[in-house]
Amino acid sequence: MYEAAIVALAQLATLQTLLALVAGVVVGLVVGILPGLGGTAGLALLLPIVFGMEPSSALAMMIGLLAVTTTSDTFPSVLMGIPGTSGSQATVLDGFPMAKKGEGTRALSIAFVSSLFGGIFGAFVLSFAVVFATPIILQIGFGEQLMLVVLALSMVGILTGANLWKGLAACSLGLLLGALGSAPLSGVQRAAFGTEYLLDPLPLVIVGLAMFATPEIVDLLRRQSTISETGRLERTGWAKGFSDWAKNWWLSLRCSMIGSLIGALPGLGGSVVDWIAYGHAVQTTKNRESYGTGDPRGVVAPESANNAKEGGALVPTLLLGIPGSGSMAILLGGLILIGIEPGKDMIDNNMDKVYLMIWSIAAANIVGAGICFFLAPQIARITTIKYTLIAPFMIGLIFFAAFQATRNWGDLIALLLLSVLGIYMKRFGWSRPALLIGFVLSTRVEASVYQTVTLYGITFIERPIVQVLIALTVLSIALAVFFKQKSSEPVTVDGPHSHLRLMPQWIFVSGVIALAIYVFQDALKFNSLTGMYPLVASVSTLVFLVPVVLMMAFRRAPSGFFFDAELKSVREGGRSAEFYIGMLVVMLLFSGIVGFVLGIATFIALFLYRGAHVLWWKAMLGGVGFILFLGIISDQLTLRYPTGLLQNYLSLPWPLQ
Amino acid sequence: MLSGLKKLIVGAAAALALSAPNTGLADEFTLEGQTVTWIVGFSEGGGTDRLTRLLQAKLGDHLPGKPNVIVLNKPGGGSVIASNDFHENAPNDGTMLIMASTSSLLPVILGSEVARYNPNEWVAVTGFARGATMYAISDDLGLGHEDMMADYEALKSANIRFGTETPLSAELLDFVSMEMLGVDARYIFGLASKDAEAAFQRGEMNVNTDNVRSYLKDYGDDPKVNPVWSYGVIDENGNLQRDPDLPDTPTFPEFYEAVKGEAPSGTPYEMQKALMNAKVMLSKAVMLPPGTPDNIRQVYIDAMKKVTSDPEIVAALPREIGSMPLNFGDETQQAMATGTSIDPKVREWAAGFLKERFNTTLKN
Structure with a gap:
């Protein structure tokens, strides 16, 4: 084992392999920064190159790419409030408020140190796990997986926001959104609104963008001239960020453990790692008021965990040949293409290749974090640029990101519709993290409850690991209750919690009820394999809404149940949220005529000209620039953007299709 | 108005096609300077995608005019979305082909309504059997x-x-x-x-x-x-x-x-x-769109025969599909016919079996 590690280090230390590693890191950083693209897209990009390459270099390149996407994805999460990959959704919660306070560099610095630490910790875990982890992983059966999901739900239950009932309803709404489209147990299409798009469930990336990115963009457009409220960037962010991490090294270590463990065990999947780490951070601190307003701990936790996850996810991939995540599935494909077959055989005969991967993870994390540190001061300046100049590109970028989900017109429409939901959830004080967590776990909840009950009945609780997990769940709930959060905002008649002017909230709640009823009546058509889950999800949504509706109907005084951000302050003549929603609708309709590329470019040019008042030729340049960006990406990734009516009659040259 | 215009264009194109001399096509068919798009109805990294990418690396070299061959992943509905689109919209001029797999055929075998395509109308190039x-x-x-x-x-x-x-x-x-x-x-x-x-x-x-x-x-x-x-x-x-x-x-x-x-x-x-x-005989199949002319079909069959006898591919294929013989052209088309043209009585039996055993119906 020791020998193999040395042999592997020698393999990595050749110029050719190192160059391949750095090339992989650079591609990984780029796809990490671009929202919607992550390890999966990046590896897809490498597959044709990797085929026919020398195996060590190919390995270093692929691992180098995978290891750093969750390092650079912090840029959009922190600086723009747009999750760069689904692994850094939770980073937005505290990272973005820090950027708004002018502490963008400090937040980035915390994130990169945490990422680096987490990444190396993941490699460290992997180096031991390859020797003894197989029997442990094989102990995690359906019952254990179910309890892992329950534990995860209890850990993130703390993120329900100020009002418990609205938080629970939001979580149920997430579970309900997970019920739309093809049923995982039967393959039968349910609650699909008659569209082919919902042959599959809604893509996570779209729900994530709609919950965080669009509401933030609209909000910023209405409120502020730059992302940083002061319009400046503090200079000493670097050192501060590092000392923030050093103060929280113990949290960083715990979250790295959580990350690598969840990555390695079957049942939860990588996209929930950041939320669990964030929930854990909130859960284990007494004074929680500062979370969500730019608390450094809220950055340390998810960023340590999401890089540590990669090392963990390699454990089942290498030991059993069973991919631990979506990007691991494609890595497995890449490994087979270059003639390496993970599994028992590889552990027995190719240990040097395993150690090459471990070294590569560690080296890639160092190189990746280094490059990010180097670039950050420049990139962080984006927070001091007039926001109307950035916004149209952000909008273009999130629609581009959404389109990566299934590369279908439906992606763009789904993003628009869910964004409307996200915008009003923000306005009416509904927890968007709660919805997202419900959504992320929905498929796991549905499958693992059914599988456990079918196979074991209630006897699954006799299994020892299940009992440990039950104890942890109880502890987690106890922690949540023990450190109960106090409501921060005063409940007054002239504040957002007012009982007056409830009509907008009535309309929103009615919309949610209508969706739940639609899913409910649709579920009645099916057998239990298809219909049971949507039935339970819709009924629980409705049940959690009962107190909300009762309060709205009968309470005649301000209450924590009521919230409307529009009542907070008198606005100084900005546009309404509805104006911006209308703008997006028009943009999509226009794209339906001329295709996405021309549609979004026209939108950008017009927005820059009318909204940001730049000179007409500069505005045009902005639009053309975005066309070029889309064109280059489509060329590299073999994409075909959604076409409009125009393309039915005219075949346009690259990059205008 | 629009549909009128469309008819006009289609009509003009048809007239143009009719007036072109049919006989010369076989010799002159070339894909020089063109891009051939190979549709995969699944995400990157899966079995179908891997096999396609393996072959893609060589296919361009063996087609006339050495076109650029790209793989386009269009995941969704177990390849049903990509197959529907391919059946209805793919140009049959040799610039687009699809890698079908067992899951592309299953909805057709069972007569599911989501599948609007009939793979029997597709033009078969190569079938990959996998035990x-x-x-x-x-x-x-x-x-x-x-x-x-x-x-x-x-x-x-x-x-x-x-x-x-x-x-x-x-x-x-x-x-x-x-x-x-x-x-x-x-x-x-x-x-x-x-x-x-x-x-x-x-x-x-x-x-x-x-x-x-x-x-x-x-x-x-x-x-x-x-x-x-x-x-x-x-x-x-x-x-x-x-x-x-x-x-x-x-x-x-x-x-x-x-x-x-x-x-x-x-x-x-x-x-x-x-x-x-x-599942076995048509584990994966390279197919051209409905109505692809015979000469183009032949060009692709010849090219795939050369690709699959390339030493590098021969060495790599067993990793992906095992050691079963490949089938080409008519043989593949025949397997497709056997695999997908189901007697209504048989389909009825399957529906009954699914209903009785799993309480599952094919139609909502």
Whole structure:
């Protein structure tokens, strides 16, 4: 084992392999920064190159790419409030408020140190796990997986926001959104609104963008001239960020453990790692008021965990040949293409290749974090640029990101519709993290409850690991209750919690009820394999809404149940949220005529000209620039953007299709 | 107004096509300077995608004019969305082809309404056969693999646990086969093949199905895990033969005959054969859009023959599909016809079986 590690280090230390590693890191950083693209897209990009390459270099390149996407994805999460990959959704919660306070560099610095630490910790875990982890992983059966999901739900239950009932309803709404489209147990299409798009469930990336990115963009457009409220960037962010991490090294270590463990065990999947780490951070601190307003701990936790996850996810991939995540599935494909077959055989005969991967993870994390540190001061300046100049590109970028989900017109429409939901959830004080967590776990909840009950009945609780997990769940709930959060905002008649002017909230709640009823009546058509889950999800949504509706109907005084951000302050003549929603609708309709590329470019040019008042030729340049960006990406990734009516009659040259 | 314009354009194009001299085409057909798009209805990294990318690297070199060949992944609905689009919109001028797989054929076999395509109208280039087997943890089920009759009795009384994705997935072949034998199993759904495989490794499941090549890689030298039967391979005379990679394992019909005393027949067996054809003989298939002219079809068949005899590809293919012979052109088209043109009576039986066994219907 020791020998193999040395042999592997020698393999990595050749110029050719190192160059391949750095090339992989650079591609990984780029796809990490671009929202919607992550390890999966990046590896897809490498597959044709990797085929026919020398195996060590190919390995270093692929691992180098995978290891750093969750390092650079912090840029959009922190600086723009747009999750760069689904692994850094939770980073937005505290990272973005820090950027708004002018502490963008400090937040980035915390994130990169945490990422680096987490990444190396993941490699460290992997180096031991390859020797003894197989029997442990094989102990995690359906019952254990179910309890892992329950534990995860209890850990993130703390993120329900100020009002418990609205938080629970939001979580149920997430579970309900997970019920739309093809049923995982039967393959039968349910609650699909008659569209082919919902042959599959809604893509996570779209729900994530709609919950965080669009509401933030609209909000910023209405409120502020730059992302940083002061319009400046503090200079000493670097050192501060590092000392923030050093103060929280113990949290960083715990979250790295959580990350690598969840990555390695079957049942939860990588996209929930950041939320669990964030929930854990909130859960284990007494004074929680500062979370969500730019608390450094809220950055340390998810960023340590999401890089540590990669090392963990390699454990089942290498030991059993069973991919631990979506990007691991494609890595497995890449490994087979270059003639390496993970599994028992590889552990027995190719240990040097395993150690090459471990070294590569560690080296890639160092190189990746280094490059990010180097670039950050420049990139962080984006927070001091007039926001109307950035916004149209952000909008273009999130629609581009959404389109990566299934590369279908439906992606763009789904993003628009869910964004409307996200915008009003923000306005009416509904927890968007709660919805997202419900959504992320929905498929796991549905499958693992059914599988456990079918196979074991209630006897699954006799299994020892299940009992440990039950104890942890109880502890987690106890922690949540023990450190109960106090409501921060005063409940007054002239504040957002007012009982007056409830009509907008009535309309929103009615919309949610209508969706739940639609899913409910649709579920009645099916057998239990298809219909049971949507039935339970819709009924629980409705049940959690009962107190909300009762309060709205009968309470005649301000209450924590009521919230409307529009009542907070008198606005100084900005546009309404509805104006911006209308703008997006028009943009999509226009794209339906001329295709996405021309549609979004026209939108950008017009927005820059009318909204940001730049000179007409500069505005045009902005639009053309975005066309070029889309064109280059489509060329590299073999994409075909959604076409409009125009393309039915005219075949346009690259990059205008 | 718009549709009028469209008609006009289509009409003009048709007139142009008619006036072009047909005879000269075969010699002049070239893809020089063009881009050939190879559609994959699944995400990157899966089996279908890997095989396509493996072949893509060489295909351009063997097509006239050496066009640029790109792979376009269009995941969704187990390739149904990509297949619908391909059937309705793909240009049949040799610039677009699709890599179909068993899951592209399944909705058609079962007559599901989401599939608006008929792969029989597609023009076949190459089919990749890949052996399939059902294997088990022998001790758990009391299987000795010596005497088929004894194994059969053991199977009938065993507590079989079998994890699969949905009642309508490619494992329907295994369900129907077990139904024919009167063997009952507990089916656990919601498990993608990697999850079912993981559950089998944990021993929570004791029966699993996979392609022969993966079986051999994962369990070939594990004495505890052994194949119960294979689904065999159809030779050029149309007869079922044992899987070349599992020469000691009986095929399903062999097993059936040994334990039931007669060769399988009747409606369920028709269904079983169609599903076997789709799963084994057309595990993957390179297809051109409906109405592709013969000369273009021939160009592609020739090119694929050259690609699949390239030494690099020959060395890599067994990793992806095992060692079964490939089929080309008419042979592939014939397999497609056998696999997908189902007698309404057989389909009716399948619908009844799904309804009775899994309470699942094909139409809402």
